[in-house]
Amino acid sequence: MPRLDLVPIFLPGRQEMLDCLSETLKLQLGFEVRQHRPDFDARTSFDTNRGQYNSTTLLRMLLEDLPAETDYVLGVCGVDLFIPVLTYVFGEAQLSGPAAVISIHRLDPLVYGLPADDTLLCSRLVKEAIHELGHCLGLVHCHEPACVMRASTYVEDIDLKPTGFCHECTRLNEADTCRISP
Amino acid sequence: MDQNAPGILIVDDEYSVRDSLEQWFQKDGYRTASAEDAGEALKLLQETSFDVALLDIKMPGIDGMELQRRIQRLDTDVTVIMITAFASVETAVQALKEGAFDYITKPIDPDELSHLVRRAIEQRQLKAENVQLRQKVEHLTTPEQIVGASPQMQKVLELVRSVAETDATVLIRGESGTGKELIAQAIHANSGRRYFPIIPVNCGALPESLLESELFGHEKGAFTGAQYRRKGRLEMSDGGTLFLDEIGTINSRTQVDLLRVLETKEFTRLGGSTPIRVEFRVISATNQNLEQLVEQGDFREDLYYRLNVFAISIPPLRERREDIPLLAQHFLKKYSRQMNRTFTEFDSGAMDMLVRYPWPGNVRELGNAVERALVVGKPPVVAAKDLPLQLNDTGSQPAGDSLADVEQAHVERILEQAEWNVSQAAKILGVDRTTLYNKIRKYGLNR
Numbered sequence: 001m002p003r004l005d006l007v008p009i010f011l012p013g014r015q016e017m018l019d020c021l022s023e024t025l026k027l028q029l030g031f032e033v034r035q036h037r038p039d040f041d042a043r044t045s046f047d048t049n050r051g052q053y054n055s056t057t058l059l060r061m062l063l064e065d066l067p068a069e070t071d072y073v074l075g076v077c078g079v080d081l082f083i084p085v086l087t088y089v090f091g092e093a094q095l096s097g098p099a100a101v102i103s104i105h106r107l108d109p110l111v112y113g114l115p116a117d118d119t120l121l122c123s124r125l126v127k128e129a130i131h132e133l134g135h136c137l138g139l140v141h142c143h144e145p146a147c148v149m150r151a152s153t154y155v156e157d158i159d160l161k162p163t164g165f166c167h168e169c170t171r172l173n174e175a176d177t178c179r180i181s182p
Numbered sequence: 183m184d185q186n187a188p189g190i191l192i193v194d195d196e197y198s199v200r201d202s203l204e205q206w207f208q209k210d211g212y213r214t215a216s217a218e219d220a221g222e223a224l225k226l227l228q229e230t231s232f233d234v235a236l237l238d239i240k241m242p243g244i245d246g247m248e249l250q251r252r253i254q255r256l257d258t259d260v261t262v263i264m265i266t267a268f269a270s271v272e273t274a275v276q277a278l279k280e281g282a283f284d285y286i287t288k289p290i291d292p293d294e295l296s297h298l299v300r301r302a303i304e305q306r307q308l309k310a311e312n313v314q315l316r317q318k319v320e321h322l323t324t325p326e327q328i329v330g331a332s333p334q335m336q337k338v339l340e341l342v343r344s345v346a347e348t349d350a351t352v353l354i355r356g357e358s359g360t361g362k363e364l365i366a367q368a369i370h371a372n373s374g375r376r377y378f379p380i381i382p383v384n385c386g387a388l389p390e391s392l393l394e395s396e397l398f399g400h401e402k403g404a405f406t407g408a409q410y411r412r413k414g415r416l417e418m419s420d421g422g423t424l425f426l427d428e429i430g431t432i433n434s435r436t437q438v439d440l441l442r443v444l445e446t447k448e449f450t451r452l453g454g455s456t457p458i459r460v461e462f463r464v465i466s467a468t469n470q471n472l473e474q475l476v477e478q479g480d481f482r483e484d485l486y487y488r489l490n491v492f493a494i495s496i497p498p499l500r501e502r503r504e505d506i507p508l509l510a511q512h513f514l515k516k517y518s519r520q521m522n523r524t525f526t527e528f529d530s531g532a533m534d535m536l537v538r539y540p541w542p543g544n545v546r547e548l549g550n551a552v553e554r555a556l557v558v559g560k561p562p563v564v565a566a567k568d569l570p571l572q573l574n575d576t577g578s579q580p581a582g583d584s585l586a587d588v589e590q591a592h593v594e595r596i597l598e599q600a601e602w603n604v605s606q607a608a609k610i611l612g613v614d615r616t617t618l619y620n621k622i623r624k625y626g627l628n629r
Binding site for chain 1: 196198199201202203205206208209210211265288289290291292293295296
């Protein structure tokens with residue numbers, strides 16, 4: 001069973017949500033999931049001009065911090081992420097690589113002036129986590145609306161898609177590693 | 183990476199931009215490549231084809247603007263999107279004027295980037311599809327081959343070529359069966375309107391009341407039986423060509439209506455009140471003597487002048503007998519293929535009969551005769567007996583019963599049979615060449 005490390009980054013008071021994510025990923029992807037604190041100083045990824053954290057820098061730090069027995073690592077951030085050329089990202093992953101990072105910042109209804117909704121936030125977090133890990137498993141964006149690998153550039157797009165992979169993405173992944181349970 | 187996926191080339195001197203955009207597009211399933219300067223980009227473009235090129239405007243050496251010009255010289259199919267910082271929006275606008283698809287400012291909104299690239303690829307695919315469809319349309323609208331090597335037909339084809347591009351109104355004259363519609367199709371197919379339809383209206387085949395509704399269309403309830411709104415032929419030919427066959431047969435009321443449409447390019451459907459604007463070319467055809475109809479008051483003079491801007495007269499088949507073997511062979515090939523029969527040629531008797539027959543029904547009659555011969559004949563050779571032609575009906579008929587009338591018709595027929603080879607004709611007639619020349623002069627015969 002492949003091992004996934006969940007690494008909370010600037011995520012205080014969200015242990016319950018992290019546990020929920022661990023359970024879901026275990027069930028959905030068949031991973032052995034473990035949580036551990038980061039051994040690096042994530043503050044160095046902060047860009048003062050943009051007031052955001054560089055997700056590519058965080059990915060690099062996660063990779064440098066990767067324990068030998070870990071197959072995949074997913075950083076879960078409470079702060080807003082960017083890559084230099086884009087205004088923001090929900091997350092970033094290495095295509096067919098071991099590391100991914102996601103942010104709950106723009107998934108939170110509070111950011112859009114809406115009432116807090118932890119159920120909705122958790123659902124979005126799970127979808128984003130599976131989506132980015134899908135990239136780690138080698139999957140690219142899918143045109144199928146009923147697939148978690150469909151690209152999302154708005155938070156509403158995330159709400160529209162399910163947590164699962166479509167048949168084609170499941171087939172593609174099974175042909176490779178048999179790691180996804182549909 | 184799917185080698186058939188749309189390809190995106192990213193040209194930026196900043197590594198982080200190239201790297202992050204490449205990763206971004208790879209996750210979207212695109213084929214990607216990146217270059218840090220213009221030289222590397224042009225090299226990549228020569229090696230591989232890309233659908234979209236994202237160019238940073240500000241680069242050391244050759245900048246994005248100059249690179250765009252060079253890319254367009256190298257591969258006009260690549261859709262260029264400029265990437266710019268806020269400060270260089272003016273340059274980006276200049277790039278648009280020079281043919282870039284769009285520009286996007288750094289840092290890029292992911293949603294905007296996603297939509298922009300999708301739109302660029304869709305537009306490129308539409309362009310490619312459009313080219314393919316145009317080729318298909320050109321193939322489908324290529325009119326049936328116009329066969330004719332005679333000087334008369336060569337002259338007609340020359341007129342077709344010269345008038346096609348001009349958009350002038352054309353009047354095609356010729357006896358029934360000479361191929362007037364084929365000439366109209368050839369004009370349309372060689373004109374700038376070829377991607378729009380050519381709409382034929384056989385004015386002679388429709389009763390007066392129907393012709394009006396056929397031309398102008400009608401609104402629901404315009405007359406008994408008009409259960410639906412229907413577009414007329416004028417409306418259907420918008421952008422294309424309206425071919426009015428047998429124009430000499432239309433009644434005086436429709437002549438007035440038609441003249442008004444030709445002058446104003448505007449009309450209303452029967453039972454309607456909304457004016458409809460149309461833009462089409464008119465080609466009309468007739469086998470009647472329109473000048474005589476005008477003199478008799480049966481055809482409006484103003485309409486005649488409007489239609490008779492450029493006239494093309496197709497000679498009857500009997501006046502260009504040298505085309506008969508060519509046409510016969512053309513129909514033989516065409517119908518053999520259609521009927522899946524293996525005819526290859528006419529025997530000398532059949533060909534002799536074809537050449538001598540006067541063909542009052544012109545090319546159409548010749549086509550029908552060959553078609554019928556292929557049904558009843560035995561491959562691979564068409565024999566004279568297979569042709570539905572009466573030889574005694576062929577050749578010149580005496581104008582009267584006098585000896586001179588009969589002699590004239592006989593001499594004329596033998597000359598035609600001998601293709602005006604005077605020595606040969608004289609031999610058949612049993613007279614010497616001088617006698618035959620005297621008879622030709624006496625009766626005023628000519629080819």
